[in-house]
Amino acid sequence: MKSNTYLPALTGVRAIAAFMVFFHHFNQTSFPKPIFRILNEFHTGVTVFFVLSGFLICLRYYDSCEITPSWFKKYIKNRIARIYPMYLVLTLATFAFAWYIKDNAVYGGASYPIVLLLMNVFFVRGFFDDFKFTGVAQGWSLTVEECFYFLAPLFFIRIKKNIKYLVYLPVGLISIGLLLVAIFSHVNFYNFYGNCTFMFLYTFTGRCIEFFLGIYLAMIALRDNKNSSRPKATLIGFVIITIAIGLMCSVPLTETTKFGLYSPLGILSNNLILPIGIALLFYGLISEKSWIRTFLSTKVMDILGKSSYIFYLIHIGFISKLTTDFCNKNIDQFYTWMDDKEITWLSNFISPSLLLILSVFIILNLISIVLYKSIEEPMNLYIRRSSLLETKKG
Secondary structure, X not given: OOOOOOOHHHHHHHHHHHHHHHHHHOOOOOOOHHHHHHHHOHHHHHHHXXXXXXXXXXXXXXXXXXXXXHHHHHHHHHHHHHHHHHHHHHHHHHHHHHHHHOXXXXXXXXXXXXXXXXXXHOOXXXXXXXXXXXXXXXXXXXXXXXXXXXHHHHHHHHHHHXXXXXXXXXXXXXXXXXXXXXXXXXXXXXXXXOOHHHXXXXXXXXXXXXXXXXXXXXXXXXXXOOOEOOOHHHHHHHHHHHHHHHHHHOOOOOOOOOOOOOOHHHHHHHHHHHHHHHHHHHHHHHHEOOHHHHHHXXXXXXXXXXXXXXXXXXXXXXXXXXXXXXXXXXXXXXXXXXXXXXXXXXXXXXXXXXXXXXXXHHHHHHHHHHHHHHHHHHHHHHHHHOOOOOOOOO
8 A cells, every 4th residue: 555545434434533522522311321331432532543643644654754854844844734723723712712701611720821721732731630621621632642743753763673663662651651650640740640540541651552553554554455345354343342342331330430441441441452443443444345434435424534623623612512502592492482383293203402412513513614624724735835844945
């Protein structure tokens, strides 16, 4: 496979991953228990993103990687173009909106919003358990992503010299994370690497296996041009993913364990078993013909996948809140009107809460597509074509 090969099915996967996280956050205790427990563990969409990042970055840069100033500057510029513009816009808007309505929840209870704003802008907040959900709350995952982006070229150089570093590097990173926890768990510094649960769930040192499995998959794909009509890897990957989520669902929920993820079995399932299944599924999607690949490659899934980064950033936060309030008000009025007209078939078929979730889901997708076409895509192309970080000649 060529490094510049476009894989539409994996673009569609991005949409599915973002939708999983959406339904995880909009889960309702009123749902039937099996559905509630499954959606409760749909945070696993983030794991899909991490494996996909490892795969795509390796696919695009592994063979061409050079540790030279010019190459690295261009690489970083491309990463900035992809991630930063929309994140910066939404972060500034989130803090401005929080200041306007006096919403201290965005600050995580802290009394220094300017410092927190800078921590969010420069992706620093993700290293602190106390601050990880400040600003654009789900943006904690971008700290993990950025750590990988900066270190990936160094990883590729080491792996090229010795394939065993595919194992040595994640083991070393996890060891560094545990060492930081051993040191800083006894230091009162806003829970910087304050405990093992935080380290394994919210930092790159704890989540690195997901990226390295993506790297390993890309190395196979770069040298494998097979295209099978039997979706063997696709099915095996899906089964392993189902098992991993099932293991998390089997963990009893308590006041302190609100998700199966917050347990040793949940961490093992999410950080190791699940990524293996995801990597196998990805391999199937790029090498095997199946109805899943066909569906994920459709034009609808393609545009939803391309706008999924924005959808992920806005599915909770002030845009989501405004959308939810708007939908809630209109749905209440709609159901009142139907009651007055003695129309009962819709209320018997779908509850107001489910209609609200579906309405918010559709509207946020439409907003995401508009923002992608009007801001994200043009800014991405502009930065990539600009002279940002490049040394001017003459």
